[in-house]
Amino acid sequence: MSKSGAANNQVVNPESFYEDVNRLHLSPLWLRQGHAPHQRTVPHLWKWPVVREQMMRAAEVVSTENVERRVLGLVNPALQSKGFFGTTPNLVAAIQLILPGETALAHHHTPAALRIIIEGEGAYTCTNGERCWMEPGDLILTPAWSYHDHKNEGKGPMLWLDGLDVPLIDAMDTIFFELYPGKRTQPLNQPDQASMTRFAVPGMRPANFSWDKKYSPLTSSKLSAPKLAV
Ligand code: 1HN
Numbered sequence: 001m002s003k004s005g006a007a008n009n010q011v012v013n014p015e016s017f018y019e020d021v022n023r024l025h026l027s028p029l030w031l032r033q034g035h036a037p038h039q040r041t042v043p044h045l046w047k048w049p050v051v052r053e054q055m056m057r058a059a060e061v062v063s064t065e066n067v068e069r070r071v072l073g074l075v076n077p078a079l080q081s082k083g084f085f086g087t088t089p090n091l092v093a094a095i096q097l098i099l100p101g102e103t104a105l106a107h108h109h110t111p112a113a114l115r116i117i118i119e120g121e122g123a124y125t126c127t128n129g130e131r132c133w134m135e136p137g138d139l140i141l142t143p144a145w146s147y148h149d150h151k152n153e154g155k156g157p158m159l160w161l162d163g164l165d166v167p168l169i170d171a172m173d174t175i176f177f178e179l180y181p182g183k184r185t186q187p188l189n190q191p192d193q194a195s196m197t198r199f200a201v202p203g204m205r206p207a208n209f210s211w212d213k214k215y216s217p218l219t220s221s222k223l224s225a226p227k228l229a230v
Contacts, residue, residue, distance in 0.1 A: 038089070040078060040079065040089050041076040041078050041079060041087075041088055041089060042076065042077055042078045044074075044076060044077050046074050048118075051072070051074075051095055052095075052119075052159065054072060055070075055072060055095055055097045055157075055159060056097075056157070058070055058072060058097065059097055059099055059157070063102070064098060064099075064102040064103060064104050064105070068104065068105060068107065069096060069104050070096060070097050070098065070104070071094045071095065071096045071162065072094060072095050073085050073086075073087070073092055073093075073094040074087045074092075074093045074094060074095070075087065075092075076088065084167070085166065085167070086166070086167040088167075089167060090165060090167050090168035090171070091163060091164070091165055091166075091167065091168070092162075092163070092164050092166045092167060093161060093162065093163050094161070094162045094163075094164075095118075095159060095160070095161055095162070096115075096150070096159070096160055096161075096162050097157055097158065097159050098123060098150055098151070098152040098157075098158050099152060099157055099158075100122075100152050100153075100154055100155055100156065100157075101152065101153075102151070102152050103149060103150070103151045103152075103184055103185060104149060104150040104151075105149055105179065105180070105184040105185065106126070106147050106148065106149035106179070106180030106183065106184065106185050106186045107147070107148070107149075107177065107178065107179045107180060108145050108146055108147045108148065108177070108178055108180070109144075109145070109175065109176065109177040109178075110144050110145060110169050110174055110175055110176045110177070111144065111164045111165050111166045111168075111169045111175065112141075112142065112143055112144040112164065112165055112215075113141070113142040113148070113162055113163065113164045114139060114140065114141050114142070114162075114163045114164075115134075115138075115139070115140040115141075115142070115160045115161065115162055115163075116137075116138070116139055116160060116161045116163070117134045117135060117136050117137060117138040117139075117140070117158075117160045118136060118159045118160050118161060119136060119157070119158070119159045119160075120134065120136075120152070120154060120156055120157055120158030120159055120160075121134075121135060121154050121156070121158075122152065122153050122154020122155065122156075122158070123150065123151060123152035123153065123154055123158035124150070124151060124153075124192075125140050125142070125148055125149070125150050126148060126149050126150075126151070126185065126186060126188065127140070127141075127142050127143075127146050127147070127148045127219055128146045128147060128148075128190070128219075129147075129186060129187060129188055129189035129190045130188075130189075130190035130191070130192070130193070130194050130195060130219070131188060131192045131193070132192075132193055132195075132196070132219070132220045132222075133192065133193065134158060134160065135222065135223060136223075137223040138220065138221065138222045138223060139220065139221040140219065140220045141215075141216075141218075141219040141220065142219070143213070143215035143216075143219065144215070147180050147186045149180070149184070149185045149186060151185065193220065193222070195217055195218050195219045195220060196218070196220050196221075196222055198217070199217055199218040200218055200220075200221065200222075
């Protein structure tokens with residue numbers, strides 16, 4: 001470039017400049033348009049009868065003895081060809097199925113999860129040693145890094161929607177994951193639905209209760225709330 005810094009005197013051939021920077025993995029910012037939100041995804045509707053049928057087929061293909069979770073992700077069509085496992089750029093929704101007698105083994109991970117129960121009875125998610133029995137319409141939270149396992153003690157299939165911030169945590173390169181050490185399920189060290197009975201039913205924080213975690217101690221919201229014992 002000339003002493004004056006003039007960019008248009010054609011000392012540098014623009015074509016060869018663009019070729020060179022590309023080869024050197026340098027990228028001109030002025031060629032990017034980036035002042036509006038990206039539209040990386042497209043709207044898509046997954047119809048329940050179609051998804052449910054594939055979930056039941058999945059139960060013939062894999063058992064929870066061989067795979068950690070029998071889950072089909074609702075992958076956004078615009079992201080699927082890129083090998084991306086997400087429904088939006090930062091969230092994944094998925095459907096999970098456990099059959100009677102099956103256990104989805106205990107693990108924990110940095111992505112946080114929520115579950116909305118769709119169908120079935122007699123199964124639970126155990127989060128941090130507390131079982132929450134699943135009923136259609138319930139919301140169950142699994143905060144980041146909480147151990148969780150799912151078990152179906154009922155007579156029919158149990159199906160629910162999982163929502164996780166996996167793509168967001170992945171984008172920050174902070175996905176960590178561990179199995180519960182040495183066991184398929186974690187020990188039950190809380191009364192069943194303790195968080196619901198302690199916090200949701202009275203609607204107040206018990207006196208002298210202290211909590212040092214970064215997430216809410218209320219980890220579920222049940223359509224049929226347990227009665228407050230008086
Ligand atoms: C996961 O760990 C669960 O623990 C469910 O039940 C769905 C989807 C993507 C990645 C991990 C679970 C998941 C998942």
